[in-house]
Amino acid sequence: MIDLLRSELLKVRTTRGWWGYLAVIVLLAGLGTAADLGSTSEEQLAEPEYQRGLVEGIGVAALLGIVLGITIITSEFRHGTITPTLLTEPRRERVVGAKAVAALLLAVVFALVALAILSAVAVTWLSIVGEAIHATDGQVVRRAAQMLLFALLWALLGVAIGTLVQSQVVALVGTLIWLFLAETILIGVLGLLDLDGLADYLPFQALDSADGTTDDLLPYWAGVGVSLGWIAVIGAAGTERLRRRDIT
Amino acid sequence: MIEVENLSKRFGKTQAVAGLSFRVEPGTITGFLGPNGAGKSTTLRSILDLVHPDAGRAVVLGVPYRRLDRPLHRVGAVLEASEVHPGRSGRNHLRVLAAAAGLPRSRVEEVLALVELSASAKRRVRGYSLGMRQRLGLAAALLGDPEVLVLDEPANGLDPAGIRWLRDLLRSLATEGRTILISSHVLAEVAQTVDRVVIIHRGRLVQQATVAEVLAGAQGATRVRTPDPARLREVLATEGIDGDEAGGVLLVDAPPERVGELAAANGVVLHELGVERATLEEVFLELTGGETTE
Numbered sequence: 037m038i039d040l041l042r043s044e045l046l047k048v049r050t051t052r053g054w055w056g057y058l059a060v061i062v063l064l065a066g067l068g069t070a071a072d073l074g075s076t077s078e079e080q081l082a083e084p085e086y087q088r089g090l091v092e093g094i095g096v097a098a099l100l101g102i103v104l105g106i107t108i109i110t111s112e113f114r115h116g117t118i119t120p121t122l123l124t125e126p127r128r129e130r131v132v133g134a135k136a137v138a139a140l141l142l143a144v145v146f147a148l149v150a151l152a153i154l155s156a157v158a159v160t161w162l163s164i165v166g167e168a169i170h171a172t173d174g175q176v177v178r179r180a181a182q183m184l185l186f187a188l189l190w191a192l193l194g195v196a197i198g199t200l201v202q203s204q205v206v207a208l209v210g211t212l213i214w215l216f217l218a219e220t221i222l223i224g225v226l227g228l229l230d231l232d233g234l235a236d237y238l239p240f241q242a243l244d245s246a247d248g249t250t251d252d253l254l255p256y257w258a259g260v261g262v263s264l265g266w267i268a269v270i271g272a273a274g275t276e277r278l279r280r281r282d283i284t
Numbered sequence: 285m286i287e288v289e290n291l292s293k294r295f296g297k298t299q300a301v302a303g304l305s306f307r308v309e310p311g312t313i314t315g316f317l318g319p320n321g322a323g324k325s326t327t328l329r330s331i332l333d334l335v336h337p338d339a340g341r342a343v344v345l346g347v348p349y350r351r352l353d354r355p356l357h358r359v360g361a362v363l364e365a366s367e368v369h370p371g372r373s374g375r376n377h378l379r380v381l382a383a384a385a386g387l388p389r390s391r392v393e394e395v396l397a398l399v400e401l402s403a404s405a406k407r408r409v410r411g412y413s414l415g416m417r418q419r420l421g422l423a424a425a426l427l428g429d430p431e432v433l434v435l436d437e438p439a440n441g442l443d444p445a446g447i448r449w450l451r452d453l454l455r456s457l458a459t460e461g462r463t464i465l466i467s468s469h470v471l472a473e474v475a476q477t478v479d480r481v482v483i484i485h486r487g488r489l490v491q492q493a494t495v496a497e498v499l500a501g502a503q504g505a506t507r508v509r510t511p512d513p514a515r516l517r518e519v520l521a522t523e524g525i526d527g528d529e530a531g532g533v534l535l536v537d538a539p540p541e542r543v544g545e546l547a548a549a550n551g552v553v554l555h556e557l558g559v560e561r562a563t564l565e566e567v568f569l570e571l572t573g574g575e576t577t578e
Contacts, residue, residue: 039383039384039385039386040384042383042384043380043381043383043384046376046379046380046383047369047372047380050372050373050376050379050380051369051371051372052371053371111369115367115368115369115370116364116366116367116368117367117368117369118367119334119363119364119367120367120368120381120424121384122333122334123332123334123355123356123359123361124355124356124381124384124385125355125384126332126333126349126350126352126355127350280336282295282329282334282335282336283329283334283335284295284325284326284329284334284335
């Protein structure tokens with residue numbers, strides 16, 4: 037299993053996409069934080085609560101995590117490399133497992149890079165405008181940890197979706213459509229049917245509850261639990277589909 | 285070594301393989317032959333557990349492929365040459381596979397040298413010719429130093445020099461005692477390399493034998509040279525035997541003994557009497573109904 041994991045990490049590192057991911061994270065986390073700071077009044081900049089909120093910029097790791105999770109499996113089908121991969125490890129569920137662990141590790145890297153960049157930007161900015169830095173307490177650590185877990189859940193969901201859908205374009209585009217359109221429509225429909233409570237259990241609504249910032253959805257741990265449930269269901273269906281599939 | 289038993293597989297309306305059984309003996313090079321679409325790739329992919337047959341089974345080294353411990357160390361396979369990430373270098377493609385199989389990096393350099401690809405190993409596979417991709421595929425198959433090799437149309441995309449190189453490589457691999465199953469739709473590519481052939485057509489076994497047996501079983505025409513071909517044809521015709529004349533030589537559809545006896549009985553002078561051997565290619569075309577796509 038360690039060998040498989042090493043192989044999966046090597047696969048990601050030996051294509052140009054890897055540098056693309058890191059570049060996007062540096063760019064989004066850096067610019068996002070700078071834009072946030074620049075559009076905030078000096079009064080607010082001094083508030084500890086505002087400063088703590090800046091770690092939510094780690095959220096870019098979630099976005100890139102789900103893209104990586106989808107890509108880590110669908111690119112094997114796109115390029116036909118699934119054949120040599122399965123010749124090396126014919127037990128297909130182990131391949132999915134190795135990819136899930138690889139995606140988790142890479143999501144941690146993404147989150148740490150985002151945290152490093154946003155901290156550097158924030159500390160530099162606050163020093164220049166002469167504000168004291170308050171956000172060094174346990175609360176900020178807790179919030180950063182929640183954002184890290186948030187990114188991990190998105191990456192895992194990506195692997196689950198990729199395993200089930202298997203076509204790269206359909207998985208990426210489909211996830212975007214689901215995220216920005218289908219869930220919104222479903223929430224509306226459930227509202228009309230007086231089933232508003234159910235909407236909180238939709239995949240990305242549950243994930244939203246798991247970032248530790250929004251209060252109007254599920255409680256934090258329930259959000260994490262429901263998210264894990266979706267990941268397990270989609271991942272199990274995907275693994276079963278992969279196990280049955282003829283690789284021609 | 286490789287045993288296929290009653291293998292059947294249908295894709296939609298196409299019955300790709302229908303009750304196919306054959307064995308590949310240890311230490312031999314076996315040619316797996318048939319026209320395009322005969323079911324060769326489906327059979328090879330079933331042997332490697334990539335395709336799930338509807339019925340029957342295939343075992344490698346006594347077990348289904350998925351039960352092999354560290355399969356890359358036991359069985360090497362070259363399937364389609366395109367199954368490589370185009371943005372990865374040849375060396376990195378092999379490193380990824382070596383890592384998964386628990387093989388050291390030094391082994392990657394060894395197989396690169398073996399397939400004469402070391403000089404291009406740094407380049408992205410996108411820029412490789414089809415022949416280079418075939419070599420890369422072979423390098424991947426040889427990574428684990430396996431005792432069994434399964435090659436699906438490895439000569440595709442190779443130029444004549446490349447085919448000759450492949451033939452020499454396969455011979456040396458076989459000399460080391462490896463078992464090789466190599467598919468092709470062009471018999472000439474493998475005729476000089478293989479010990480045995482398994483010929484399939486429309487998903488069914490047509491013949492499984494040594495090359496010598498296949499040739500011996502093929503009825504060749506009798507070749508006769510005579511100063512009076514017209515007279516000989518008359519004599520043969522009275523016995524209902526056909527003969528084609530071409531450049532003073534008669535090709536007759538009867539054993540040489542019979543032709544000689546008839547000529548002697550009727551006082552026809554013969555200058556030459558012999559058997560025209562069918563080539564393996566002719567036998568192959570005959571067995572598969574001449575439906576090769578060339």
